[in-house]
Amino acid sequence: AGKERGAAAAGDGSDGEKRDVYMAQDAKGNAVEREKAQEPKGWREIYDLVLELRKERDAPVDWAGSESLGTNRETGEVDAYHTLIALMLSSQTKDQVVAEAVQNLQNSPGGLTPQSVLAMSDEELKGHIAKVGFQNNKTRFLKQAAQIILDQHEGTVPRTAKELTALPGIGPKMAYIILKVAYNVVDGIGVDTHMHRIFNVLGWVTSKSPEQTRVQLESWLPREEWDVVNVLFVGFGQMTQQPVHRARLMRRSIDSSQPEAALRLV
Structure with missing residues (x-):
């Protein structure tokens, strides 16, 4: 497997210090070892709020996306x-x-x-x-x-x-x-332009392309979220950008457990 950001095969740095690494894949699907990054402050609260706002799963991606088709x-x-x-x-x-x-x-x-x-x-x-x-x-x-x-x-x-x-x-x-x-194989996160835009706005990544966003996101997002984050945030992005869905999302934000935080998101 390849190595990135100086992570050694056994997870030890050149100074003998233990490094927190994980296995991932590069843009061509080759196995690479990468060093984990620190989670952004407050990400879980935002993530859970988006889960709440998207609980109905009624964005276009939910009924006309690749998974349903x-x-x-x-x-x-x-x-x-x-x-x-x-x-x-x-x-x-x-x-x-x-x-x-x-x-x-x-x-x-x-x-x-x-x-x-x-x-x-x-x-x-x-x-x-x-x-x-x-x-x-x-x-x-x-x-x-x-x-x-x-x-x-x-x-x-x-x-x-x-x-x-x-x-x-x-x-x-x-x-x-x-x-x-x-x-049902989860080897990486599918990141589209909706996710790329949203995660940069949230400050979860600082990237210039969806592929850079994928690499940065995988470095800290718990692996159990990798299989749901795409549809979750693609749908959220669709609802914030399309007027007919945005109106429904605004009403849902007002009725949510954290109205002020939800309205800031949308």
Whole structure:
């Protein structure tokens, strides 16, 4: 495994002092050893307050995000490939638009499989995802990813961040969300622009990119929170930025256990 910030393999510094380290992954999914950071003051109170404000789970991500789109509502089973496609379509696109595109693909004659994606013409595939951002690039990425999955992974979505980030159009954020949703594997935190913005405003990180935010957040956030923090704060960010949801969030803040603190957050 690689080492970062001077952490030695056994957790000892060069001066013999014990270092508090943890295992993580870099942007390409390689194992690295990192040194833990001190928790930001008061983070738990804010975190718990956001949990309270989000207890209804009624933000767009909750009903139109990748986790719901890849899950069969009748059986509860998760389709890893549908989850992958939802995430590949999600960049620069609202969840509601992604949901429509995924449903178009699921309802196409061949359904939504790597084989059916390859069988479609570029124009047909583009027609199904016409409303998403960067549909030309995403059409190409969907085709390339389907071919790689069939050729190199026996038709199954990869189960490691390293293999997932090798697919076109897949970065660390998407890889960690796919692993969590499809395989219940939590190797890292999926950080999007909502989370990047919110955590910098809160002072929990001082970063210039979502990937830097992920690294800093993982250095102190308890690991048991890694699998829930994405949907929790993505939804919170959506509700603060979209007027129809913001009004509901304001009312919820007033009725919360800490109205003043909640209103400052929103």
